[in-house]
Amino acid sequence: MSSSLKKADGGVPRLFERYVPVDHARVSFHSGFWKSWSQTVRDVTIPTQHKRLGEEGFLEVLDFDRPPGPLARPIQPSGLSMQHFFDSDFGKWIEAASYTLKVDPDPDLEAKIDAIVEKLERGQMADGYLNSWFIRREPEKRWTNLRDLHEMYSMGHLLEGAIAYFEATGKRRFLDVMIRAVDHIIDTFGTEPGKLRGYDAHEEIELALVKLYRVTGDPRHLDLATYFVDERGRMPSYFDEEARRRGEDPADYVYKTYAYSQAHMPVREQTQVVGHAVRAMYLFSAMADLACENQDPGLKAACDRLFDNLTGRQLYVTGGLGPSASNEGFTREFDLPNETAYAETCAAIALGFWAHRMAQIDLDGKFTDALETVLFNGALSGLSRDGEHYFYENVLESHGQNRRWKWHYCPCCPTNIARFITSLGQYFYSARGSDIAVHLYGANVAELEVEGRFVRLRQETAYPWEGDVRLSLGLSAPASLTLRLRNPGWCRNTRVWVNGQEIDCAVSTEKGYIAIAREWADGDEIRLSFDMPVERLYAHPAVGEDAHRVAFKRGPVVYCVEETDIGTEPQRLRMSREALIEPRFEDGLLGGAVVLEGEAMEADAEDWAGTLYRGAPPRLKPKAFKAIPYHLWANRDRGAMQVWLLEE
Ligand SMILES: [Zn+2]
Numbered sequence: 229m230s231s232s233l234k235k236a237d238g239g240v241p242r243l244f245e246r247y248v249p250v251d252h253a254r255v256s257f258h259s260g261f262w263k264s265w266s267q268t269v270r271d272v273t274i275p276t277q278h279k280r281l282g283e284e285g286f287l288e289v290l291d292f293d294r295p296p297g298p299l300a301r302p303i304q305p306s307g308l309s310m311q312h313f314f315d316s317d318f319g320k321w322i323e324a325a326s327y328t329l330k331v332d333p334d335p336d337l338e339a340k341i342d343a344i345v346e347k348l349e350r351g352q353m354a355d356g357y358l359n360s361w362f363i364r365r366e367p368e369k370r371w372t373n374l375r376d377l378h379e380m381y382s383m384g385h386l387l388e389g390a391i392a393y394f395e396a397t398g399k400r401r402f403l404d405v406m407i408r409a410v411d412h413i414i415d416t417f418g419t420e421p422g423k424l425r426g427y428d429a430h431e432e433i434e435l436a437l438v439k440l441y442r443v444t445g446d447p448r449h450l451d452l453a454t455y456f457v458d459e460r461g462r463m464p465s466y467f468d469e470e471a472r473r474r475g476e477d478p479a480d481y482v483y484k485t486y487a488y489s490q491a492h493m494p495v496r497e498q499t500q501v502v503g504h505a506v507r508a509m510y511l512f513s514a515m516a517d518l519a520c521e522n523q524d525p526g527l528k529a530a531c532d533r534l535f536d537n538l539t540g541r542q543l544y545v546t547g548g549l550g551p552s553a554s555n556e557g558f559t560r561e562f563d564l565p566n567e568t569a570y571a572e573t574c575a576a577i578a579l580g581f582w583a584h585r586m587a588q589i590d591l592d593g594k595f596t597d598a599l600e601t602v603l604f605n606g607a608l609s610g611l612s613r614d615g616e617h618y619f620y621e622n623v624l625e626s627h628g629q630n631r632r633w634k635w636h637y638c639p640c641c642p643t644n645i646a647r648f649i650t651s652l653g654q655y656f657y658s659a660r661g662s663d664i665a666v667h668l669y670g671a672n673v674a675e676l677e678v679e680g681r682f683v684r685l686r687q688e689t690a691y692p693w694e695g696d697v698r699l700s701l702g703l704s705a706p707a708s709l710t711l712r713l714r715n716p717g718w719c720r721n722t723r724v725w726v727n728g729q730e731i732d733c734a735v736s737t738e739k740g741y742i743a744i745a746r747e748w749a750d751g752d753e754i755r756l757s758f759d760m761p762v763e764r765l766y767a768h769p770a771v772g773e774d775a776h777r778v779a780f781k782r783g784p785v786v787y788c789v790e791e792t793d794i795g796t797e798p799q800r801l802r803m804s805r806e807a808l809i810e811p812r813f814e815d816g817l818l819g820g821a822v823v824l825e826g827e828a829m830e831a832d833a834e835d836w837a838g839t840l841y842r843g844a845p846p847r848l849k850p851k852a853f854k855a856i857p858y859h860l861w862a863n864r865d866r867g868a869m870q871v872w873l874l875e876e
Pocket of ligand 1 (some may be wrong): 274572573574575620639640643644
């Protein structure tokens, strides 16, 4: 679609009018859940990640004046070494660090970024090309294998880093470097004669280009993103053509199907989420952005279909996605194994990116519910409570074999969770005209600019541990505004009071948001009460892995049982349908958290000595039950863990 449709003519209603997220730096987590996590990420995660990037040789790739050293990570059968995309990791680190810089200026941190930027600028080729692997190791192979080598994926992450750094500091140097790199890509790829009609198999640059367009306003940046998305999956495949140019048989492709990269058919025709999970989520994020920027209902419809397919058939209860290690992604629908769940941290985060974008163009609580689920569960589980250990795979069951690691062979996840949490404020609120949408709950103070005036919002709450929220407004003068408050999909009983007077939620709720339009005055207060009982969840019968199993959830938080709390493997537990399970706040648990307690039964092994099979089932004996939030697992003694518990 041409960029000429981008701007509506005066008075012509636009199909998609986007809510604009608040600047993350205008949201301050003054207490509570996110204060603790964001401080940890700022004070521990960001500095230790820089250290690891140095120790592990990631930053050495920028020493363009020296010949490259031996490969630390060998070439895989696909032709890819993890070192091909080292640029992406420090790109994401710069992005995360920039988000903290915008809130808390730190000259040392800024100097570390400047040092990287200086080297990148020095290494950039005269034509604007910038990818450290190809410049230093294989300059002759530039743009010869978009199918396997992540060339534009890396550049996309550098671009996102450059945008964040520019927005944090106002310094243009890195941004200008990356704009030159984008100019080079524009000169190289497209439908015009003489250009390559290619696109990268690992999506990422598409969403980065939309971000760039929103900074520069340059339609060429939007057009390039549009081109990449529309070109994807066109047959005959560019990847086949490219393989033949390399003298290879396209049939020798390691992953066998271009569904691995969502390039098996045009994106608008796709109805099932397939392939590599992170790639899919980055692509769909870009599609949501482009649906809005280009006023393109076809792309929005594709996003809607794919979102419903994902959340209705392919998503773990934790918000994890992509069950299989072999393709780092999807298999068949309803295939959600627990112990072998791949559920990469990056994939959950990227679902958060996509769901957030969808909610801005279509204010529907189903999108924000998904964002909230990954936030409190399948994404946050990727980071240890101490802020310097990680999970790549987020299994839902373990016999104790899973341990958090300090750094990974393929460390895409650590910097991703860092940038997610350091920019978290932007996910809480957004504004459109005189509407303010409140998407997430948690103690914070925010300042939004709405139609030229400042609106201060303060949330006092112990969310997610309690369901009561006091939201107060600070205004310099009375203002007519519509507040749209998300009514979480998990909540069955919501009550809302405005200045002490209860309103009828049923009347004012539309697609999961409670709309309150009125003249607001300084000091007005909304009280929200989200009933937060312990919930039992059951999986669709097609999810064989979860048959006869129950999971516990309270509010947005999914629970798991760890061996360290109950002294036995949770796989031995048998939950009774009627057992009373109650919440209790445990101050001493990893910074304080609500745990669930009650009675369970345990399959007794005592009279099974020397017997593997017998004619009578095990005896059951009472066992004290305790579950902790899933995101906190594997932070204490090593042991077994289970989310889906057997129910008798
Ligand atoms: Zn990852």
